[in-house]
Amino acid sequence: MIRRLAPLLIAFGLLTALPAAGAAASQFPPGYEGYHTYDEMVTEIHDIAAAHPDIVALSVIGQSYEGRDLWAVKISDNVNTDENEPEVVFTALTHAREHLTVEQALALIHWLVDGYGQPGNERTDAIVNSTVIWVLPELNPDGGEFDIKGGHFHGWRKNRQPTPGSTSIGTDINRNYGYHWGCCGGSSADPASYLYRGPAAWSTPEARAERSFFASRVIGGQQQIRMVLNLHSHAERIIYPYGYTTTPVPPDMVRRDHRIMAAIAGGMADRNGYRPSQASHWYIMSGTANDWIYHRYRIPSFTMELGPSASVHHFNLPSDQIGPETEVNKDALLWFLEQAPCPSAVIGDTCGTRPSSAPAPAVAAWQMRPSMDLRGSLPI
Numbered sequence: 189m190i191r192r193l194a195p196l197l198i199a200f201g202l203l204t205a206l207p208a209a210g211a212a213a214s215q216f217p218p219g220y221e222g223y224h225t226y227d228e229m230v231t232e233i234h235d236i237a238a239a240h241p242d243i244v245a246l247s248v249i250g251q252s253y254e255g256r257d258l259w260a261v262k263i264s265d266n267v268n269t270d271e272n273e274p275e276v277v278f279t280a281l282t283h284a285r286e287h288l289t290v291e292q293a294l295a296l297i298h299w300l301v302d303g304y305g306q307p308g309n310e311r312t313d314a315i316v317n318s319t320v321i322w323v324l325p326e327l328n329p330d331g332g333e334f335d336i337k338g339g340h341f342h343g344w345r346k347n348r349q350p351t352p353g354s355t356s357i358g359t360d361i362n363r364n365y366g367y368h369w370g371c372c373g374g375s376s377a378d379p380a381s382y383l384y385r386g387p388a389a390w391s392t393p394e395a396r397a398e399r400s401f402f403a404s405r406v407i408g409g410q411q412q413i414r415m416v417l418n419l420h421s422h423a424e425r426i427i428y429p430y431g432y433t434t435t436p437v438p439p440d441m442v443r444r445d446h447r448i449m450a451a452i453a454g455g456m457a458d459r460n461g462y463r464p465s466q467a468s469h470w471y472i473m474s475g476t477a478n479d480w481i482y483h484r485y486r487i488p489s490f491t492m493e494l495g496p497s498a499s500v501h502h503f504n505l506p507s508d509q510i511g512p513e514t515e516v517n518k519d520a521l522l523w524f525l526e527q528a529p530c531p532s533a534v535i536g537d538t539c540g541t542r543p544s545s546a547p548a549p550a551v552a553a554w555q556m557r558p559s560m561d562l563r564g565s566l567p568i
């Protein structure tokens with residue numbers, strides 16, 4: 189049909205309306221059509237923003253190696269005002285084959301915005317009204333699209349950036365962040381490895397975009413982001429820093445922070461049945477987003493590994509499991525968001541009361557103490 193129409197369209201100068209040669213719209217294999225391709229995700233978040241312009245705003249935090257926009261979905265009341273409210277970040281699809289994470293990110297957005305302001309939505313309305321939620325639904329769109337190229341799964345993990353001096357493609361974005369990059373056996377120096385850390389810290393445009401985004405949320409010298417949850421799959425785990433060392437509280441961590449992160453991971457685990465632990469108690473991993481986020485800004489930072497750890501489907505759960513596997517995390521994710529105004533409350537510390545216009549005491553407490561401040565040595 190398209191083929192027969194093409195000469196006609198050329199005649200009318202409308203060729204640009206067709207997909208470029210070889211760039212036919214991607215699609216998931218049969219049985220997996222319930223997942224969103226990159227284009228479908230972009231359409232979906234635009235539809236959501238159009239339906240809820242008062243509480244949803246879209247922005248682009250950078251571009252992937254192949255030039256795809258890296259989208260951010262901001263959810264809050266008065267969404268077009270930069271209000272002084274605690275901010276929470278969710279990221280998804282750092283690893284290309286972890287498609288369930290995109291669906292979890294979209295499900296979370298829908299839980300928060302569908303029916304906003306209507307009876308029965310008091311819990312999510314309270315979250316939307318008191319916090320700023322940033323959802324980055326696809327940090328690795330190039331890898332995600334490559335993973336379904338040709339209508340079958342490729343088991344791809346990395347981005348699609350060639351490595352100079354090698355024929356290999358791709359860096360593991362979650363080994364490319366600039367804290368303890370390349371240390372301790374937590375990544376690979378081999379460009380062919382699926383754990384390749386890249387030729388240098390921050391060599392991937394995707395990690396750099398996230399770094400710039402975090403820097404952009406420092407307002408008046410204070411980082412506004414209070415908590416971060418990175419969505420991965422598949423292990424039914426909730427993990428927290430550090431990944432580079434098995435020591436629970438090394439010199440670059442504050443003991444109280446460790447207690448808070450362990451308690452928040454435990455609180456989520458109580459609600460979804462996943463297993464909580466320090467990242468390195470699973471395996472040593474270095475140059476991860478979690479380690480950098482905690483160290484650089486002292487933000488409690490978590491990874492949730494979605495989906496059954498023991499499944500014949502591994503990363504590729506059929507569409508009919510998207511609903512149950514995302515729904516199981518609803519209470520855990522909403523509870524996580526509810527901790528943002530005072531993360532230390534989980535260990536019994538109070539944050540005090542404050543007029544909404546004043547800076548939160550808890551925010552001041554999150555600033556690095558001079559003895560903790562290693563920022564001068566970091567490449568930001």
Ligand code: 0X9
Nearest residue numbers: 362420421428431467476478491
């Ligand atoms: O190894 C990883 O990058 C993640 N696991 S996965 O199976 N999805 O690849 C875990 C990342 C955890 N990040 C840290 N907190 N260190």
Ligand code: CA
Nearest residue numbers: 264265266271
């Ligand atoms: Ca707001």
Ligand code: ZN
Nearest residue numbers: 283286420421
């Ligand atoms: Zn992953």
